[in-house]
Amino acid sequence: MLDRHAEHTAGIREEALRFASGEAVLAGRLYHPGGTARAAVVLNGATGVPQRFYRHFARWLAAEQQIACLTFDYTDFGDSAREHPRRSKITMADWALADQPAARAEMRRHYAGVPLWVIGHSLGAMLMPLQNDLEDVARMIVVAGGLVHHHDHPWPYRALALAFWFGHVPLAVRALGYLPGRAVGFGADLPAGVYWQWRRWCTTRGSYLPETGQSLPLPRWAETGIPVDLFALADDDVVPPPAVWRLGEVFGGANQRRTVLAPRDLGLKAIGHLGAFARENAALWPRLLPQP
Secondary structure, eight states: OTTTOOOTTTOOOOEEEEEEETTTTEEEEEOSSOOOOOOOEEEEEEEEEEGGHHHHHHHHHHHHOEEEEEOOTTSOOOOOOOOSSGOOOHHHIIIIIHHHHHHHHHHHHHHSSOOEEEEEEEEHHHTGOOOOOTTEEEEEEEEEEOOOGGGGOOOTTHHHHHHHHHSSHHHHHHSEEEEHHHTTTSOOOOEEEHHHHHHHHHSSSSTTTGTEEEEBBOOOOGGTOEEHHHHHHOOOSOOHHHHHHHHHHHHHHHSSEEEEEOOOTTTTTTTTGGGGGSSSGGGGHHHHHHOO
16 A cells, blocks of 8 residues: 655655554555666664664655665564564564565565665674575675674773663563563663573574474575675674675575675765664765675
8 A cells, every 4th residue: 555654755755554464464655666666675683773764765765866776664663563572473584584584575576576685784684695586586685694692892891782682671571571672772672582592592602493303493595596795884883894704604605795895985984783774874885885
């Protein structure tokens, strides 16, 4: 259905969508270019980041690059939330292995036959090597996504991470039955199942890899032949470049392009973990797209 509040920028059209992911219904927003789309992007967001954060980037894709873009909120989060996160049984793996493929299926309904790209921000890329139904994905673009261990973080950020995983935060999650993100300074409330799985992966050497072939699928990306562009941010304390390259190894022998983006090289003050999609850092956006 068309959103009655849709904005029209340089001829683009925005459409509010609802689509199924298993028994859940996800809220998405599709940004249509004014003319024929040369590609269709599904943008998998980061943990705790609502889809509206990506709206400026999505509008730029549609208006300036003739690329359709679908953003969405994961199950029981953001505009897809049905009830208080305390009552949610969802996990981080559900977000990656159910919601992300559901978003690709929805995009195919609207842009069949158009090259399909996936841009994964942080969690949005983290479990992509484990997914199925990738046959018509033409390219994977990883932005600040990696397999990170708490020892990877530089100081002083590491102190915050240690408190988040081993200090007062897990105590609060146990007591309340959900992550009170706003109260502990994270910024978004999350279901407990998301937090505990995230905690386990960020405090285990190898992240989720010890669980593959058991509770998680084995990575089979190399069999697809889909090229992968990996972008690390030089000033990212959350997922530093070595953690991004660690995820690159999980993609296997696929053709890979690895790039470190440094703020000073782009004339920017800072980028960090979230800043690649911030409006003030639009100067780096063309770097994220496949080069001719």
